[in-house]
Amino acid sequence: MPETLLEIKDLECPRPNGDPIFSHVNFSVREGDILIVQGKSGSGKSTILKCLSHLNIYRGEVLYRGKGPKSYGIPFYRTRVLYVPQRASLLPGTPRDFMSAVTSFSSYNKSDGGKPKKGKAPTIAHETIELAESWGIDEELWDRIWSNLSGGEMQRIALAIAVGMRSAEILLLDEPTSALDPDTASSVEEFLKSEIKRSESNLKALIWVTHSEEQGRRVGTRFTHLSSGGIREEDGDSIV
Numbered sequence: 001m002p003e004t005l006l007e008i009k010d011l012e013c014p015r016p017n018g019d020p021i022f023s024h025v026n027f028s029v030r031e032g033d034i035l036i037v038q039g040k041s042g043s044g045k046s047t048i049l050k051c052l053s054h055l056n057i058y059r060g061e062v063l064y065r066g067k068g069p070k071s072y073g074i075p076f077y078r079t080r081v082l083y084v085p086q087r088a089s090l091l092p093g094t095p096r097d098f099m100s101a102v103t104s105f106s107s108y109n110k111s112d113g114g115k116p117k118k119g120k121a122p123t124i125a126h127e128t129i130e131l132a133e134s135w136g137i138d139e140e141l142w143d144r145i146w147s148n149l150s151g152g153e154m155q156r157i158a159l160a161i162a163v164g165m166r167s168a169e170i171l172l173l174d175e176p177t178s179a180l181d182p183d184t185a186s187s188v189e190e191f192l193k194s195e196i197k198r199s200e201s202n203l204k205a206l207i208w209v210t211h212s213e214e215q216g217r218r219v220g221t222r223f224t225h226l227s228s229g230g231i232r233e234e235d236g237d238s239i240v
């Protein structure tokens with residue numbers, strides 16, 4: 001039986017006025033899962049990813065390997081359950097600045113309960129640039145400020161950084177290929193699917209928000225629908 005990585009119990013996210021965006025959200029994520037999240041615009045798909053990465057307030061429980069984010073320390077937790085936003089345009093500086101800052105954080109460099117980290121910062125940077133290059137990103141783009149990159153360039157660079165950091169066991173992907181052409185999207189999809197299966201990879205599962213049913217079917221292993229009343233797996237069962 002694959003190990004359970006995340007357990008979400010009775011999650012509810014309130015709006016500023018107190019009304020919940022969604023409530024009674026229960027599900028778990030196991031090793032090997034590519035969990036597709038679909039739902040109407042405004043149903044809370046981005047919000048649920050932010051709750052899982054502890055970037056949004058919520059009620060209920062989020063457990064990673066049986067423990068809450070605070071017991072790991074939030075910065076460390078976020079390197080393991082890593083949110084990849086739809087748009088990185090609000091970040092200051094360039095992608096290279098961002099990558100240097102992230103790889104210098106102690107939470108990123110901390111080893112996991114004695115388990116040696118695979119890879120070291122200098123080689124990670126090189127691999128990350130190569131990965132982005134395989135998706136059509138020239139190295140010069142790493143030195144351009146985020147807001148001067150196209151939406152598709154931002155998406156590929158943000159994803160390459162998330163994978164290249166090699167710290168995450170779960171990536172929370174918010175429409176990661178929405179700005180990409182079909183061929184590039186397909187190459188990103190194939191890479192992520194193979195990375196989940198590769199035994200030496202730290203990456204063990206994906207939660208993938210997409211509006212495209214076709215994409216969901218191409219990449220997903222489990223299919224869910226989010227609405228204000230909770231989350232349901234495609235067969236209609238609640239997914240605990």
Ligand SMILES: Nc1ncnc2c1ncn2[C@@H]1O[C@H](COP(=O)(O)OP(=O)(O)OP(=O)(O)O)[C@@H](O)[C@H]1O
Pocket residue numbers: 015016021039040041042043044045046047048
């Ligand atoms: N900071 C905020 N303050 C107030 N309301 C918010 C805030 N962030 C999100 N919301 C509201 O919460 C709801 C869920 O937003 P969210 O972006 O999670 O939806 P979504 O399902 O990802 O939408 P889409 O498919 O359009 O990207 C929306 O009604 C949105 O307006």
